[in-house]
Amino acid sequence: MQNVIIFGASGHGSVVLDCLEKEGKYNVIGFVDSFKEKGSRISGYQVLGSEVDLPYLISRFNIVGGLVAIGDNWTRKLIVDRISKVVPEFNFINTIHPKAILGKDILLGCGNVFMPGAIVNANSIIHDFCIINTNSSLGHDGIMDSYSSLAPSVCTGGSLKLGRFSAISLGVNIINGIEIGQHSVIGAGSLVVDHFGDNIVAYGSPARIIRKRAIGEPYLYTPKKQQFFKLDRFDEIQSDLSI
Secondary structure (H helix, E strand, C coil): EEEEEEEEEHHHHHHHHCCCCCHHHEEEEEECCCCCCCCCECEEEEEECHHHHHHHHHHHCCCCEECCCCHHHHHHHHHHHHHHHHCCCCCCCEECCCCCEEECCCCCCCCCCCCCCCCCCCCCCCCCCEECCCCCCEECCCEEECCEEEECCCCHHHHCCCCCCCCEECCEEEEECCCCCCCCCCCCCEEEEEEEECHHHHCCCEEEEEEEEECCCCCCCCHHHHHHHCHHHEEEEEEEHHC
């Protein structure tokens, strides 16, 4: 099997590792992570260094490619750019968990991750560096632009057009024929029955626009943020918790 590495030794990185192991197509050598100590071990694999070590690692381990395992869409792009500066022709692979289902006449770019239970129906197009997460489904003729993502248990009707860097959060349902612009986030548990443009946060049932969103603004909720919440930011808190 060909040797590959994973960029990002986080929880998401462990899930990507599981996909690669179950797929059985590649041999994972280890992780590359700028924020983890070199030599430490994650899920039984060693952190080999940072992106600057990439030329050495490629030569030392005969690495043919790898995956960027970063859940945040914008951060994933920054890491891809950093890798491409160090190794311009680096080969970004896809991984498809054996319990994912990909339909007929699908077109795939590079660097995509298809988690367990993911379903992509016929005639869909997945561009580059997308995440189709656990038990999420993309309806027929759907289009996901580069660096977009479907969180676990998202269900979309046919002909979805999801813009570059946009994220659909946990458990969202989207009816047929919806278009969502770039850099937008649909909050968890929403029902989407209308189109949305660029740079917005929307949630609810039916989903409605809550506020504008800056390019690159974090959207993945972590419990550590709770200690910084203030009562006079209730509306903003509600938005964060829904994403």
